[in-house]
Amino acid sequence: MTGLGAAAAWAQGGVMRLLIVTGLSGEPQYAAQFAKQASALAAAATSRWPLADSGFVYLSENPAATPGATGRATREAVLAAIARLGGASGADDVLLVYLAGHGADQGDQSRFNLPGPDLAPEDLAAALGPVSKPLVVVVNAASASGGFLKPLAGPRRVVITATKSGFERNATTFGDYFVRGLTGGEADGDKDGRVTVAEAYSYAKAEVVRAYQSGNRLLTEHAQIDEGAGPANDPAVPARLAGAAFFPLARDRAADDPKLAPLVAERRRLEAAIATLRSRKAAMDSLGYQRELEQLLVKLAEVSQAIRAGQGKAP
């Protein structure tokens, strides 16, 4: 994970709000695919993410037949949900908007297909305009979603689309891997028990390529990301927002245990020291770097072992 600034914000009590939208499916196989992504996100959010009260909305094509759905996925419902969730979010919070479905490119106009009027990037941009406080993450995992990237890009926003343009119209697989990455452990590259949006994005992008290659198919979806452009000198805005928005794989119960507080503090200190050391790697001689790194890593391993022991876990 990178982006310690935002991590600290979450640790200081920030919460997240989640809007899931599954659009028109067309065929049962796609309905099942979108529902699977949505239910995995919902399960992770409700079980281990710091979800705000009333901070979860799941809009579906057919809510009556969709377990967990909170409403019908119409353009108006989507925009209203953004207004409500965004308006309730503070500066330390994260708002995640996840769209699973099919998209279309009509002329130069991208669309996300919904029952009734489709959703245009301009609709979303307008709805998100007043949402200035939280870090906003928008993931459009639909086909032909590339046209959503630029209109939605902005400060304190991470925008991800499954395709590079509206011309990539084939059904996508990016969402499957992104959700798997965000909710499972495979994308947690630094093994810190938290998956950042950046990690999930990189994981999904690589897995999509691997899946197409192993099937000997031409790659027809090229995901892309915009990580926003906050003021460079504003320490509250990490340079790489996608590395700042993280999603825990499990609740960190040690942080809540006062007996373990000194050890947890020591662990954070060592993690920070290692991060600092790594940032100096290029300027250090190799042997000195390795020696210092090893010392810190051994100490961190010992502290982690002590924390696990304090939690009654096997060493």
Add this chain to the structure above:
Amino acid sequence: MTRRAFPTAALVVTALVAATCAGQTTGQSGDDFAAVMRDLHRGRAEAVLERLQARRGEPAVAYLLGEAAALRGRSVVAESLLARAAAATTPVTALAAARLAEQLARRGDHRAAEAAADRVARGLESRGDHPAREWLALGIAYQVLGRRSPAQFKDALTAYDRAAAADSGLLEAHLRLGDLFLAKYNGPDAKAAFSEALRRDPGNGRALLGLATVAQFNGNPAIGGQLEQVLRAAPGLAAAYALKARSDLDAEALDSAAAVAARAIGLDSLDLGAWATAATVVLIRGDSAGFRRVEAAVAARHQAPAPFYAAVAEALGRQREYQAAAEVAAKGVAADGDDPAALTALGTNLLRLGQIERGRSAIERAFARDPYHVWNKNTLDLLDEVAKYRTVTSGRFQFVAAPEEADLLALYLGPLLERAYDSLAARYRYRPPTPVRIELYRRHADFSVRTVGLAGIGALGVSFGSVLAMDAPSARPPGEFNWGSTAWHELTHAFTLGASGHKVPRWLTEGLSVLEERRARPGWGAGPSRTFVAAWKGRMLNPVERLNDGFVRPRGPADVTLAYYQASLLCEFLEHTFGQEAIVRMLAAFREGGGNDAAIRAGTGGSATELDRRFSGWLEARFGPVANAVGVLRDTTAAPGEIDRLLASAATLDREGKADAAIAAYAKADSLFPEMADADGPAWPLARLYQLKGDTTRAIAYLERAVRRNETAYEPSRRLGALRAARRDWAGALAAYDRAIFIHPYDPDLHRDAATAAGRAGDPGRAVLEHQAVLALGPTDRAEALYQLAAAYRDAGDRAAARREVLRALELAPSFEKAQQLLLELRP
């Protein structure tokens, strides 16, 4: 080279005279002039001389007589006659002057030739309007000048186009267009030009010859019929014999090549192509004194015979004698450092010898002098691409591959080829120079360019000796080829080429390479197919004496496939009957310059005919028992046999869901030809059907047979591995996964499964290798891959390596709990 708009301002074209009066040209009727030219195009120099001898005092007639003399290589006479024609004022004055320049160039007097051509060009460029023959003359002059200024080749092309437009009946213009296109590697336009000439003059020898040359240029090995047609139409055309001699040489028919080249030289002693073939034959035979005699003869006729040396070098390269080719090409460059053909031959063969920088330098020099050379353009582009590749050194081998897969491929090829090297060195008593360089190309087109300079070659690999090139497994879809057996095959060539001084014929080197593939691992290499047995039944296989024809002049692609397997069987028979020593003696005989007969006698003590008789008996004993069940192949007609019918029936039953009946039919087919190695054989569907029925014992048995008969059976190998793993047969699972990896090594899950199987099978070293492979694949979860590698090292007892890798994992992921625990476990 393609047509373009007229390129320079040197010529101002006004109205073109569509039809110049041919009759005015020679003082004869147009029909007579055309008749003389048609005779010349058919190589009938003597007929022309006889017809015009009485009028030799006329300047315009002198031109035609000069052409006839040139056709016979009488350069002094030809130049004298052409000079006389050029000095007088006639409609062919410019043409005679241009042809005189060309004749001077033909015997290597480039300074005089270019001066003469320059005069022609300047004289004509000063006027804007030209009759057809002056456009023709201008084209010839530009072509001569193209040697020092390649852009003028395009001017020549345009001038020939103008000549043809001005007088569409001027066959010489069409023929020269064809020759120029061909010289600049544009086969389609050359063919169109020659075809146009032939349409206007059916039976035109030069047009027929041009079309045969285009066919040869396009890589069509079966130009024998076309050459016979050319020789019937133009028995006096030396160039036709020269082309046939080259074709015979490429077919490794040395006696015929030498005889036909001699005939070409007898007709035209200035034909450097014929001299080159004669010289190549004596070099292949190890007759260095003979080569010096040929050099002297050429030097007497040509002032700077770089093209001769270039042609010899190219021919030697086609005969796989790369070192000799480079040495001869260097002589060409020494004779004329500006000759692009000599520079190309030098560069190409240096690259084949692994001297990349020197080779590149020569190719760059050649390309600067001939920017239309598509081979050189492709090769330079390829070298730019290869410059991005990474070299991994492993023991006696250097693996050159794309950076993202170099480590992965070297992991497997290193140990495999070390074993191959030791095995082959013991068997062939020869050790190729090391390091052996192996280039693995991600794009088949790149491999093709590396091999023949052009895209489109059908082969998977090539051996230049201690330099091998092949498709990387990523160059083809999974299941299309086995990169392990291919590498083994190509390395075998390095041994048989080296042991024979690069004189081994195709049949023997390919036969041994396929045999060694089979010996390397059960299931690798070609096996007995229904097609092969059907061809054997139909007497479609070549006898031993003509086995090489299946490689060097096949009737079609199927012939080549049959030839590979047949040759491998002959090698197997030779070993089985006469012992391995027989093969070593044969390679030595070839090294000493002996031909096929001498080598076979050295190996077997008998003649090729006797060997063929005994081999036929061996084939009868081997395939006779299954012959009745297999169809028969005659010419292009295939009659299905009982097995074919059973397989078709079984497939239908399978599709209809009648599993038991399908199994019965497949099993019956299997019992009729248990060795059957066809990809569509019954083992794989039987395994699938038994697995569906839940009978994993039989499924495993048939999967085993499927993978042992087909080296590219990827899915059966994966499935076999999974079924064996489920039964905790870890060694068996690992063997199956290993087969799959040598077909398609890019699935990390396959390597993880192999690592698990290796660990459980008590092979921790192999588990380490598999985790290294996962890492080499650039996994998304790199920290996990490093941790797994560290754990594998720990299990293998290498604690230092384990500690190194776990620290690498933790550097990426400091809070990685499993790795932290391993680090603490590994504390000193």
